[in-house]
Each structure stands twice: as structure tokens, then as C-alpha cells.
Amino acid sequence: SRFEYVKSFEQDDSILPNVWIVIRIDGKKFHKFSKTHDFEKPNDENALNVMNAAATAVLQEFRDVVLAYGQSDEYSFVFRKETTAFKRRSAKLLTYVTSLFSTSYVMHWSKWMNLPLAYAPCFDGRVVLYPSEQNLKDYLSWRQADVHVNNLYNTAFWKLVLEKGLTNQEAEAKLRGTFSADKNELLFQEFGINYNNLPAMYRKGTILLRKRVIVGEKSRQAIVPLHEDLISSHFWKQHTEILGKYVPGTYDAPVPLPRLVELQLNEKQVSEEAEEPQNEARIS
Amino acid sequence: SRFEYVKSFEQDDSILPNVWIVIRIDGKKFHKFSKTHDFEKPNDENALNVMNAAATAVLQEFRDVVLAYGQSDEYSFVFRKETTAFKRRSAKLLTYVTSLFSTSYVMHWSKWMNLPLAYAPCFDGRVVLYPSEQNLKDYLSWRQADVHVNNLYNTAFWKLVLEKGLTNQEAEAKLRGTFSADKNELLFQEFGINYNNLPAMYRKGTILLRKRVIVGEKSRQAIVPLHEDLISSHFWKQHTEILGKYVPGTYDAPVPLPRLVELQLNEKQVSEEAEEPQNEARIS
Amino acid sequence: SRFEYVKSFEQDDSILPNVWIVIRIDGKKFHKFSKTHDFEKPNDENALNVMNAAATAVLQEFRDVVLAYGQSDEYSFVFRKETTAFKRRSAKLLTYVTSLFSTSYVMHWSKWMNLPLAYAPCFDGRVVLYPSEQNLKDYLSWRQADVHVNNLYNTAFWKLVLEKGLTNQEAEAKLRGTFSADKNELLFQEFGINYNNLPAMYRKGTILLRKRVIVGEKSRQAIVPLHEDLISSHFWKQHTEILGKYVPGTYDAPVPLPRLVELQLNEKQVSEEAEEPQNEARIS
Amino acid sequence: SRFEYVKSFEQDDSILPNVWIVIRIDGKKFHKFSKTHDFEKPNDENALNVMNAAATAVLQEFRDVVLAYGQSDEYSFVFRKETTAFKRRSAKLLTYVTSLFSTSYVMHWSKWMNLPLAYAPCFDGRVVLYPSEQNLKDYLSWRQADVHVNNLYNTAFWKLVLEKGLTNQEAEAKLRGTFSADKNELLFQEFGINYNNLPAMYRKGTILLRKRVIVGEKSRQAIVPLHEDLISSHFWKQHTEILGKYVPGTYDAPVPLPRLVELQLNEKQVSEEAEEPQNEARIS
Numbered sequence A, B, C, D: 001s002r003f004e005y006v007k008s009f010e011q012d013d014s015i016l017p018n019v020w021i022v023i024r025i026d027g028k029k030f031h032k033f034s035k036t037h038d039f040e041k042p043n044d045e046n047a048l049n050v051m052n053a054a055a056t057a058v059l060q061e062f063r064d065v066v067l068a069y070g071q072s073d074e075y076s077f078v079f080r081k082e083t084t085a086f087k088r089r090s091a092k093l094l095t096y097v098t099s100l101f102s103t104s105y106v107m108h109w110s111k112w113m114n115l116p117l118a119y120a121p122c123f124d125g126r127v128v129l130y131p132s133e134q135n136l137k138d139y140l141s142w143r144q145a146d147v148h149v150n151n152l153y154n155t156a157f158w159k160l161v162l163e164k165g166l167t168n169q170e171a172e173a174k175l176r177g178t179f180s181a182d183k184n185e186l187l188f189q190e191f192g193i194n195y196n197n198l199p200a201m202y203r204k205g206t207i208l209l210r211k212r213v214i215v216g217e218k219s220r221q222a223i224v225p226l227h228e229d230l231i232s233s234h235f236w237k238q239h240t241e242i243l244g245k246y247v248p249g250t251y252d253a254p255v256p257l258p259r260l261v262e263l264q265l266n267e268k269q270v271s272e273e274a275e276e277p278q279n280e281a282r283i284s
């Protein structure tokens, strides 16, 4: 038709080859959302698991995502450098990831939360490119260092408010200018808490990897959550598949299995269902 | 921290000022999704209304969206030329719209559909810029011409298959090479159907506008669905607020009110709730 | 060869259709360059004409440039909205214009200047897009308002330094905080100069347009310099071809002809020479 | 002024950090330009040296260019990954390099050529980004493989035309479908030419590097031309400064010195002149 010329206004947005593609999503106004839905402070285990479940859905769909990292109301998805998914079209990758994460968040909500959703949550998303392995590791380290700083502060803050009855202002004043060591000390002295013994998910966030899970005599692939320190080089030596050949390693499964993994084992395997796998990764 | 430098890899993506910003979302593999969820063929009124409800949520949130247009598994959102929402950052606008549409689709699903969702649906999104009014009108005309061509074909196709018992191949063969007039004729002769009498929503798609709805003696704003011909200049003369000063006109309400509107009137008004309106439009 | 994959790293940079494309070039460190080559202060008529001659070469080559505007060490080239020159590839347009301007500047230098070039001059270039006529006019007005402000200041400044013997610091101090009216007054009272009688090229910059020049009984096209006020609407009414159909108007030639035009009339007509015109404009 | 808002239409174009920035320029219609100026076929030593001299000027100005590679009417400039020259603004880097190359080409012309320039030459330029060392080496190998293929063909072609009197068509027909070995053989059998003994500049193109040149008892930096095979790893081992710390190595000077280098030694050293070095490289 005479209107078709308008299609030509769409602009090419293919991403430079040979760089790591990171997509980070972040909850819109989750300050308000977490209040409305009575999230536990400073960390709501179930709410974090809704995030983890939604991210797991993204990894199940996009085989070229080799790692995801989540904390608070955000999640980062790392596409391998060589991916040709959606011809590396930036908006396609960005919106599919953001959309699937968003709808999965809503669909998984009631598996973990008691309250119904009061309104539709919403996430922003962005694409960031990293040319080198070091840049990529530093990106993930940046996000993990962020959770450390915030969580130590928030833990101390909410202890002061919820258990010592300080007002928000008083708690803030008390913590202003303190160093990590001070806050560790305060938690230990005043609340008998050894910060390092708090749940690793709160302190380190969640790393999602594709792994072989041994179930009895069989093994099958699943997306598994880790709460390790990815700033140290140890992590990268343990999980060489991330930067290497993408052949999933074996899951060093804790007992009991995380519910996130168990739910997957109870599903029919995704890769069996998929009619037309869109993003073939070299995964054996 | 020493990792913060990675933030500088984020690139500025502000959109050129003074152009219409169109965001079009489209369902991922809705061919399969509509089958899985038993959509009526060729048009499922309720499924289309889930789309309309989700789009309505977007217009309620983003006051600078002056018009939305939907058909099949797609929706286009038009931001006014002058919008400064999110500093015109492309990825922010794109992902918020796509994410909110996506989660609203899931949340509204059960209001219109009997089947539960079998899996999380997913939408892609793209940003397209139009410098002139004519370009914008032509864009919308392009989408509306598309629904006309597709719907006439699909209506004939499914009549042949579902009522005349043709196989898909036979129906396709029969319609190959026919013109609009031929298909109109076929529908009339063989099925006694006057195509122009089919529901306007199927033939024209859905235009969503912000209008003043008169309710008894009061009036309040709502997002209302129209199924008019936007290719003709008449439409633009009737709804001058779209390209003009964005002062909502009065809704010429049908009786009974569309359920989409009624649901809104039963809600507390969104603009009353909103704590911090992010996108102030010049709307009186 | 096995190396050809690197070609795919080149990224598409086509410019959005239906916007005015402005390319502005600016001399690199012309503060130093003008000193080294003893430009007259504040305006060197010949040096400005080297700029004008170089810009004329650009208009002769690129028929889709409908107007150029120059002042000081800068020149702006306006491509008509509909241009498809070089498929609107941004880097191609940008570099061809910048490169041709640059080499033409060097080649024309000795026609106007006595000193040889001490070193190779260099220009930066940028592409700026304007969606509406008003934006485009405002852009050009911005550049012309800039020359007014700077030139009035510089005229007063150099009078004080060169004729009244003030040091640079004294002259600057004297002018600090003054308004246009003050500087006009100062020029008149202390130097008997009516600013408005100074050469229009210094006060208004140079507009280059393609016009029909009447030579005896024949007429031929040439690029002609105007020094008019383009901020007023009068200018746009006089030269409707710029925003309209690009049919060159008739040159209202001063006597004697500017040397810039005379030099062109003495050349064999460019359009006769050109083997393969690359950028066909609708020019009769 | 009320016009200043138009400045905001300029868009940020900073280049992703930590990638190699390659700027390649290429002569516009040099098919015609080389004919007009009677270039020797297939290679004009002097014309190539004008290219080399212009590129040398670029390396003298931009310290962050660690290597340039030229052949035929093109030159590629490689900026080190870490460069912050002009804040990595793409258009600034692109246009400064293209403009300075262009004007230097004109300024150096008469040092090497007898004919005056018939018209202003013009070059296009583009920016291409390479994330890894391997990509960068492959890029340069691609350009060097290109010169090999073209030059072997052209050498055979012009021998057949100029010495055997074949028409262009006959020569083309004779060479159609031949392999490299065939053309080598033809040159040897019919013209007694050992292709590998032809000047390296024609066969390999020209690599420009910054090196320490030993002159008597002193040493000073200069831009030196090499005609080596950069596809082999040997080259990269010999010139580790390119990918390493950018500390210029020592020039293994042929006797007599290339005129390109001699001309530099006769100049006052550029770095002594420069008032404000813009692009500080870590060069000792």
C-alpha cells in the first residue's frame, strides 16, 4: 500500500560482534512495590525467589544466556560474545528478555507469595556491552559489591529500627560515616549477629548457571542458583564453562535441593518441548 | 569501588527532540500461543480485549501517550512529539512500555478468558520515530490497512475451513490471487455475510484515546476504545486533541458502555492515586 | 578470504528519513591558525572568502545542499529533507563534505591570500538533524545571532586595542557587562563608527544559495553569496526555493559582481563537466 | 538567545570504551582522479608517497594512533584501545583524521608529483570498532590480502595491455578464472618478471609506525614506513609496541633512508612545536 514507506523509518540496531551483551533489568519503583506487598526487611526470601524464578525462565528460553546475576529488584543477563540470537538486534534482545522476565515474575508470584499482586509490576531494561572478559567480570563484581554495601547497611539499619526502636532518622544518623568494620561490629555487639552467617543469598545475591543435575542415576540440565563470591578468581576457575565452551558443568547440589531446582525437575524438560529452538548454543 | 568504571560503558540513547515516538509491541509466536489457548478464529473477542486492557494500563501510566492502536497480537503507542518522559531515553521508554504491557496482559487475562495461561506470554518492542504529522498518520494507516487485508482474508479462509469443510490447503488455493472485491463477494454469496457488518473491532482494530466520559452529572477521564477509520481525514478532525493541545475531548459513549470503560469507572481514578506523576502532559 | 568477516563489524548509520540534515564544520584551533597567518582583526575579508570559496565547492558538488551558512571559521550545510545522497549514510555525507571543504580551502587559499599556508589546516564536522522547518530556521538563526554578538564585541574590542592602545585586559574590562546598545554607542562616540554601516559579511555572515545568474542575454546557475538577515521572515519569503521545490530563483546581482561569482562564471559550468552526477536534485 | 535550544538536537556519539578504533579513509572516485593525473599503472610510486606523507601527518598529530596501513587510495588508522582523545567522540575523531589527511594530501602533492592538482581531491572516512586483538589483526590482514589480490591482477593486466598490446577486454578475458599461481607463472613466462621481486610497497602496502630513528649519536622519533607482511605472527613479535605499551621500538633503517623519513628529520621536531599536545600517549 501507499503507506508502506513508513516501515523504512525503522533503524538498524545490530550490536557490534564479539562483545559480551549484558541486559540488566530493574524493578520500577520497587521502594513502593515492596512496601505495598509487605516485603520483609531488609530481605524478603520469597520475593527474591520470585525474581530468581522469573530469571530462570529467561535462561530456559535463551540458551545463549550463560549466566544471570540477581540482587534486590534487579537481574543481569549475560549473553555469550558469539551469540547470533535475533541477529544481535538490540531492541529484540532487550525487549524479549525484559518482557519474559516481567510476565514470568507475575506468573510465579503466587508460588512464593501469600498476598495477591496489588497491581502490575514493571521493569526497565538496558543493554550494556563489554569487550573483554575482565570488563565482564568487573561488571558482575560491581553488582556484587553493590549488594554487599547495601545489605550490610540495610541489615544494621533495620535491626536498629525494628529491634531497638530507633526512628528511621535516628538509625540513619547512627550509621552515617561508619565503615564496614563498624557495622559488622555493631551487629555483633548489639545484636549478637555474625554478619557472615546471614544467608548467602542476602549477602552475595544469586548467580544462575546452567548445570547438569544428577538425579539418581540420570543427569539432566537445569538452571541452578549459587550464592558464591564471584569477585574472587576461584569462582571463575570452578565454573570454566561460563567463559569457555559453554558445556555445563555438574551441579554440586546442596541437600535439600533448592525449591527453585526441584520445581524444574518436576517439569517436563524444556528442551524436549521446544519446537523450534531459536538460540542454539554449543551445549552438549 | 574499583569496579565502578564499568558503569561508563552504558551509552547515551536519548531520542532526537521534536519527533513522534512510536513504540510497537508484538506478541512472540502468537501463532502458537493462540492455538494453545484456543483463540476463536479468526478473531477472539476476549483475547483482543486482553490486549486492549493491557494497552489501557499503559495509557493510564504514561500520560504522554496520546493514542494507541492495536490489532491482532500487536499494539502501537504514540508519544507526543514534545514528551520529555524519562528524558526521552530510548531504552527506558521502550522497556517500561513493553514490560507494563506484558505484565498487565497477564494480570488482566482471567478477567476475559476462561482458560488459565499455559505459559508466560512474551512481547517484543521497538521504537520508531516519525518527524511529521503526515508520517505519523501514514504509520497508523499502514497498521490499519494491514488489519483490513489480513482480516478479510482470514474471515474468508476460516469460513471455508470451518463451515465448508475445506482443508487449509484447499482454502488457501481457493483464495490465492483474489482481490478484496472477490472475497467480499464470496462471503456474501456463499455465507450470506456482509463483511461490513462484521464487528468493527475485527475490521478496524482498536484505537485507544483519553476522553472525558460523562457519567450522570459528573465527568471523568478514561481511556476509551474506538473502532473508527483512521485513514480518512474525518477521524483527525473529530479528535483534534491528538495532534493538537492534548486536551481530551468528550467521549461519544455507546450504550451499553464497553466493559473496558466500565471497569475503569469502577476503579478509583488512577491519577488520584499516583503519588508522583512522572509524565506530566498538558491535559486539563 | 578468512579475514573478510571483519567487514561485518561496520555498522549501519543511515539517517532517519524526512529530517533536515545539517553538517557543520569548524576550523580546528583557528585562534592559532588566524594568528599564524596574520588574519586582519576582527575580520579578514580574504580569509572569510577562502571559507566561502571552499563552501561554494561543496554546493557545486552536492546538489542536495540547498543552503550553506558561514561565519568565522565555521560553515553549515543544509541537505534537503528528502535527500537520498549516499543512501543518507551519516559518515559518508559527513566525511565527503568535511573532506571536500578542507581540500578546497587549501586549493583556494592562494587566490585570496598572500602568505603561503604555514601548515595544513584541519576542520571538524558534525551531523545534526532537524525535524521541522521551524527547527531549521532556528538553527540558522542561532548561528547568525552568534555572529552578531561576537562581531559587535570583537569590533569594539579591537578598536580599543588597535586604535586606543588599550591592552587586551583593559579592553576586556571596559566591555565587561555592556549591552549591545552600549557597544554601538561606544563605537559611534569614540570612533565615529556606525556599526550598521560595517560590511554586511562581517555582521551577518554569508548565506550561499544556488541561483540563476543573468549574464547578458543568457542565464546560468551559480552559487551566490548573500549577507542578509535570515532571522526575519522576509528572507524566507524572498527565497522560497530553499524550503520549497528547490527551483533556483534569480540572483539579484550587485554591481560589480562578487569575485566569488565571477570566478564561477569564468569556469566551464560544473554541471556540464560532471560525468556522473551523484546527487540529483529536482532543479530545473 | 531563544534559538539556543537547537544545540540540544546534537546527539552524543561517544565510542564504547576498550575497543580498537579504526578509521579508514578512501579516495572518492580515484579511478577518475588517477586517470586525470596520469598515475603510472598499476602503481604510481609518487602518488602512493603522497598518500604516505598525508598519513604521516595524521600520525604526527594524533599520538594515540599506534599504526596506520595504506594501499591504493585508502589508509587505515588504528587508535589504541584506551584512547580518550576527544572523549572518544566518534564524529570528532572521524572528521579530524579525514580532514587532516585530506589537506595534507593537497599540501604534500607538489613534493612528489610534477602535474599540478586539476581539482580538489576528496576522501570518505568511516569508523569501525574491533573488540579483540585478533579482530584487529584480521582487519589489517584483510586489507593486506586485498592489496595482494588486486596488485597481482593489475600487474598482469597492465603488462598485457601496455606491453603486449591487448585491449582491456582481451586482457580481462585472458585473466578471468585464473589463480594466483597462474598469474605468477604468466608474469614469469611472458614477461620474465618474478612477482616477488617487485617493490614491496606495491605488493604489501605501507605500514606506518612511530619509531626511534638513530641519527649519528642521537636518536629521535619519526614515523617510518614498512612494507612487511603483517599477516604473519612474525610482524607482531617484531613490533610489540603496537599492542603493548606503545613505547616506540628502534627503526631498522634501510640505506638510503626513505625520503619520507628524511623529510621528517629535516623538520623541526613536531612534538617540540606543539603548544598543547591533545592526545597524550604513554610514550617514553
Ligand SMILES: Nc1nc2c(ncn2[C@H]2C[C@H](O)[C@@H](COP(=O)(O)OP(=O)(O)OP(=O)(O)O)O2)c(=O)[nH]1
Residues within 6 Å of the ligand: A026, A027, A028, A029, A030, A031, A032, A034, A039, A040, A041, A042, A043, A044, A045, A047, A048, A072, A073
Ligand atoms: N523490604 C524489601 N525491599 C526490597 C527488597 N528487594 C528490593 N527492595 C526494595 C528496596 C529498594 O527501595 C528498592 C530497590 O531500589 P531501586 O534503586 O531499584 O529503587 P526503586 O526500584 O524504588 O526505583 P527505580 O524505579 O528503580 O528508580 O527495592 C526486599 O527483599 N525487601
Ligand SMILES: Nc1nc2c(ncn2[C@H]2C[C@H](O)[C@@H](COP(=O)(O)OP(=O)(O)OP(=O)(O)O)O2)c(=O)[nH]1
Residues within 6 Å of the ligand: B026, B027, B028, B029, B030, B031, B032, B034, B039, B040, B041, B042, B043, B044, B045, B047, B048, B072, B073
Ligand atoms: N485465532 C486467533 N489468532 C490470533 C488472533 N490474534 C492474533 N492471532 C494469531 C494469528 C497469527 O498467527 C499471530 C500473529 O501473527 P505474527 O505475524 O505476529 O506472528 P507470530 O506472533 O506467530 O510470530 P512473531 O513471534 O511475532 O514473529 O497471532 C485471534 O484473535 N484469534
Ligand SMILES: Nc1nc2c(ncn2[C@H]2C[C@H](O)[C@@H](COP(=O)(O)OP(=O)(O)OP(=O)(O)O)O2)c(=O)[nH]1
Residues within 6 Å of the ligand: C026, C027, C028, C029, C030, C031, C032, C034, C039, C040, C041, C042, C043, C044, C045, C047, C048, C072, C073
Ligand atoms: N583575526 C581573525 N580571527 C578569526 C577570523 N575568523 C575566525 N577567527 C578566529 C577567531 C577565533 O579565535 C577562532 C574561531 O573560534 P573557535 O571557537 O572556532 O575556536 P578555535 O578554532 O580556536 O578552537 P576549536 O578547535 O574550534 O575548538 O578563529 C578572522 O576573520 N580574523
Ligand SMILES: Nc1nc2c(ncn2[C@H]2C[C@H](O)[C@@H](COP(=O)(O)OP(=O)(O)OP(=O)(O)O)O2)c(=O)[nH]1
Residues within 6 Å of the ligand: D026, D027, D028, D029, D030, D031, D032, D034, D039, D040, D041, D042, D043, D044, D045, D047, D048, D072, D073
Ligand atoms: N594507475 C593507478 N591507479 C591507482 C593507483 N592507486 C589507486 N588507483 C586507482 C585504482 C582504482 O580505480 C582506484 C581505487 O579504487 P576504489 O575501489 O577506491 O574506487 P574509486 O576510488 O574509483 O571509487 P570510490 O569513490 O572509492 O567508490 O584508484 C595507482 O597507484 N595507480
Ligand SMILES: O=P(O)(O)OP(=O)(O)OP(=O)(O)O
Residues within 6 Å of the ligand: A026
Ligand atoms: O536507578 P539507579 O539510581 O540505581 O541508577 P541507574 O539505574 O544507573 O540509573 P537509571 O535507572 O536512571 O539509568
Ligand SMILES: O=P(O)(O)OP(=O)(O)OP(=O)(O)O
Residues within 6 Å of the ligand: B026
Ligand atoms: O514480524 P513480522 O514478520 O510481522 O514483521 P516485522 O515485525 O517487521 O519483522 P521483525 O519482527 O523481524 O522486525
Ligand SMILES: O=P(O)(O)OP(=O)(O)OP(=O)(O)O
Residues within 6 Å of the ligand: C026
Ligand atoms: O567548539 P565550541 O566551544 O564553539 O562549541 P562546540 O563546537 O559546540 O563544542 P564541541 O566542538 O566540543 O562540540
Ligand SMILES: O=P(O)(O)OP(=O)(O)OP(=O)(O)O
Residues within 6 Å of the ligand: D026
Ligand atoms: O567502496 P568499495 O566498493 O571498495 O567497498 P566499501 O568501501 O566497503 O563500500 P562503501 O564505500 O559503499 O562503504
Ligand SMILES: [Mg+2]
Residues within 6 Å of the ligand: A026
Ligand atoms: Mg535505575
Ligand SMILES: [Mg+2]
Residues within 6 Å of the ligand: A026, A027, A028, A029, A030, A031, A073
Ligand atoms: Mg528499582
Ligand SMILES: [Mg+2]
Residues within 6 Å of the ligand: A026, A027, A072, A073, A074
Ligand atoms: Mg534496583
Ligand SMILES: [Mg+2]
Residues within 6 Å of the ligand: B026
Ligand atoms: Mg515481528
Ligand SMILES: [Mg+2]
Residues within 6 Å of the ligand: B026, B027, B028, B029, B030, B031, B073
Ligand atoms: Mg507476533
Ligand SMILES: [Mg+2]
Residues within 6 Å of the ligand: B026, B027, B072, B073, B074
Ligand atoms: Mg503480529
Ligand SMILES: [Mg+2]
Residues within 6 Å of the ligand: C026
Ligand atoms: Mg567546536
Ligand SMILES: [Mg+2]
Residues within 6 Å of the ligand: C026, C027, C028, C029, C030, C031, C073
Ligand atoms: Mg574553530
